[in-house]
Amino acid sequence: xxxxxxxxxxxxxxxxxxxxxxxxxxxxxxxxxxxxxxxxxxxxxxxxxxxxxxxxxxxxxxxxxxxxxxxxxxxxxxxxxxxxxxxxxxxxxxxxxxxxxxxxxxxxxxxxxxxxxxxxxxxxxxxxxxxxxxxxxxxxxxxxxxxxxxxxxxxxxxxxxxxxxxxxxxxxxxxxxxxxxxxxxxxxxxxxxxxxxxxxxxxxxxxxxxxxxxxxxxxxxxxxxxxxxxxxxxxxxxxxxxxxxxxxxxxxxxxxxxxxxxxxxxxxxxxxxxxxxxxxxxxxxxxxxxxxxxxxxxxxxxxxxxxxxxxxxxxxxxxxxxxxxxxxxxxxxxxxxxxxxxxxxxxxxxxxxxxxxxxxxxxxxxxxxxxxxxxxxxxxxxxxxxxxxxxxxxxxxxxxxxxxx
Numbered sequence: 001x002x003x004x005x006x007x008x009x010x011x012x013x014x015x016x017x018x019x020x021x022x023x024x025x026x027x028x029x030x031x032x033x034x035x036x037x038x039x040x041x042x043x044x045x046x047x048x049x050x051x052x053x054x055x056x057x058x059x060x061x062x063x064x065x066x067x068x069x070x071x072x073x074x075x076x077x078x079x080x081x082x083x084x085x086x087x088x089x090x091x092x093x094x095x096x097x098x099x100x101x102x103x104x105x106x107x108x109x110x111x112x113x114x115x116x117x118x119x120x121x122x123x124x125x126x127x128x129x130x131x132x133x134x135x136x137x138x139x140x141x142x143x144x145x146x147x148x149x150x151x152x153x154x155x156x157x158x159x160x161x162x163x164x165x166x167x168x169x170x171x172x173x174x175x176x177x178x179x180x181x182x183x184x185x186x187x188x189x190x191x192x193x194x195x196x197x198x199x200x201x202x203x204x205x206x207x208x209x210x211x212x213x214x215x216x217x218x219x220x221x222x223x224x225x226x227x228x229x230x231x232x233x234x235x236x237x238x239x240x241x242x243x244x245x246x247x248x249x250x251x252x253x254x255x256x257x258x259x260x261x262x263x264x265x266x267x268x269x270x271x272x273x274x275x276x277x278x279x280x281x282x283x284x285x286x287x288x289x290x291x292x293x294x295x296x297x298x299x300x301x302x303x304x305x306x307x308x309x310x311x312x313x314x315x316x317x318x319x320x321x322x323x324x325x326x327x328x329x330x331x332x333x334x335x336x337x338x339x340x341x342x343x344x345x346x347x348x349x350x351x352x353x354x355x356x357x358x359x360x361x362x363x364x365x366x367x368x369x370x371x372x373x374x375x376x377x378x379x380x381x382x383x384x385x386x387x388x389x390x391x392x393x394x395x396x397x398x399x400x401x402x403x404x405x
Contacts, residue, residue, distance in 0.1 A: 002031070002313050005039040005062040007084060008075035009046065009055075012098050012125075015302030016072060017051060020309075027306065031313040038068060063087050070312050072305060073097040082106050089113040089121060094316070096308040098125035098301055104199040108212045111323035118319050122308035127153065127200045130300025131293040132307070133279050137207055138322050144283030146208040150246045150404075153200045155275035155296045156184045156191040157223050157243045161260075162273040165240050170228045183275060193222035194243060194258040201245035204279075205256050207322065208247065211329035213256060219334040221259040230401060232368045233344065233376045239264050242272070244404060253332040261404040262342055335385030340403035342366070342378050346396040349375045359390040374398060 006013050020027060020035060028034050039062050040054045059080070062068055071088045073095060075081050081102050085095050089110060097103065103110075103126045114121035124134045128151075137146065152158050156178055163174040175192070178184035190196045195215075202215035223243050234241050239262045247256045263270045268290050272278040277295025282288050294300035311320070345352070349365045356363055356377065366376035379387070391397050 001034045001036050002069050002316070003036050003038040003065075003067045004070040004072060004309065005041065005065075005068050006037060006072045006074065007041040007059070007062070007081075008073065009040050009042040009044070009051070010074070010076075011298050012074040012301050012305065013040070013042075013072075015298040016074060016305050019299065019302045019306045027310060031310045033313055035309060035313060038065070059084055059087075063091055068093055069316060070094045070096065070309060072309065073099055073102070074305065075099070076101070078102060078105060085110060085121075086113065089117060089119065092117050092119060094119040094312040095121050096305055096312060097121075097123050098305050099123070100126040100196070100199045100203065102126075104202045104215050107203060107206060108324050108326040111321060112326070114321065115319050115323055118317055120312050120315060120319055120321055122311060122321060123203075124308050125301045125304035127203055128277055128279060128291065128293070128304070129155075129295040129297065130303050131277055131279060131291050131295055132304070133204070133291050134207070135307075135311075136291070137204070137281075138320075141281070141283055141286060141289075142322075144285045145249075146281060146283050148246070148248045148282040149201070149204050149208065149279065150244055150269070151197075151201070151204075151279035152242055152269055152272050152277050153197040153245045153279070153295065154191055154194075154243060155277055155294075156188065157194075157197075158272065158277065159183050159275045160192075161223060161226065161241055161243065164226065164228055165231050165234065166273075168228055168231070171224065171226060192224055194220040194245075195222075197243060197245040198258045201247050201256055201258060205247040205254055205329070206324045209254050209324070209329045211325045211327050213247075213254065213329050213331065217328075217331050218256045218258060220257075223260055225399060226260055226401075227399070229344070229368075229371060230399060232371065233342065233366055234262055236368050237262070237342075237366055237378075240270055241401065242269060244269070250332050250337075252330075254329050255332040255337050257334065257337070259402055261402050263404050267405055335388070336383060338381050338383050340379055340381050341387055341400050342376060342403055343391075343400045344374060344376045344398040345394060346374050346398060349377075356394070359393050360387075378403065
């Protein structure tokens with residue numbers, strides 16, 4: 001029997017207990033041993049809930065119990081999670097977490113401690129929720145040099161953009177609906193400003209580069225400026241708009257960005273809608289692969305956490321996780337990266353095209369009939385720095401969106 005402790009009995013923590021109970025026989029069979037939840041750490045009590053007898057309020061009970069071999073951290077946030085997790089690892093206890101903020105900030109250090117202690121620090125649920133992506137990158141795709149990871153990594157924003165695209169709704173309307181359905185928090189900043197997706201792509205970038213990628217260094221742009229007019233242009237071009245988190249190798253550098261992109265209908269992420277997430281991976285040997293599923297939610301996330309618990313039970317006293325150095329990788333400056341842009345601008349195309357082409361080069365005009373006094377245009381591939389210089393010439397520009405592929 002393997003004793004485990006669960007720190008946090010919120011949405012994910014209660015989901016972990018539910019999954020362990022619902023599929024106990026099959027999970028124990030796959031783990032090769034019985035998994036027994038000995039403690040659940042929470043500030044609250046849960047009278048009437050069968051788990052109340054396992055509730056403890058003092059972390060030291062877990063830290064000082066030598067029978068606890070695996071600790072599950074599902075509290076969220078940096079502190080006290082970081083302090084608790086580090087103490088558990090130092091005490092020789094393997095740790096599973098779903099905490100993307102913790103992994104993005106302290107992953108290199110915690111992986112290093114786990115390696116030194118010959119135990120494990122696993123975090124499958126921190127990036128794709130219920131989508132397996134860490135494990136494939138850590139084991140199934142180790143023969144590849146991963147050259148690109150591009151994903152829809154936030155279900156809230158994908159739900160909102162899908163509603164805006166298919167129903168012609170505006171931003172404020174879909175945000176309110178997302179909050180009413182429980183997809184968006186009362187304070188939705190982490191989702192809509194792209195911070196959640198940024199932490200996730202930072203983790204994946206660190207994993208594929210072998211060096212620390214700080215999320216603070218990644219250019220991040222959310223969806224708050226996307227309008228129903230933008231969606232009208234997207235439809236006119238046979239495209240859609242998605243919030244993408246991208247990480248690409250560029251010779252000796254990594255280029256990472258989180259931003260809304262226009263995708264053509266041939267792009268593999270075009271048809272990923274609603275609260276679903278998907279992650280596109282390109283390896284130099286494998287070629288293209290895509291992982292799709294529920295990126296969040298109580299039970300999908302709990303399923304990923306439990307899969308890590310099983311992995312740790314199967315590999316007690318044997319480290320299996322690829323680690324990355326704490327030395328920071330050099331990110332390619334955003335101004336040096338190249339792409340196409342779609343631009344909305346006030347005015348008439350016939351009168352402005354020559355001036356626009358004198359700065360941006362050849363452009364493709366896009367017009368949407370109901371919208372008067374403005375038009376759109378697509379540029380050819382250029383650097384972000386060059387685009388920024390060009391747009392200074394045109395104060396009538398309303399908005400610009402990057403184009404993927």
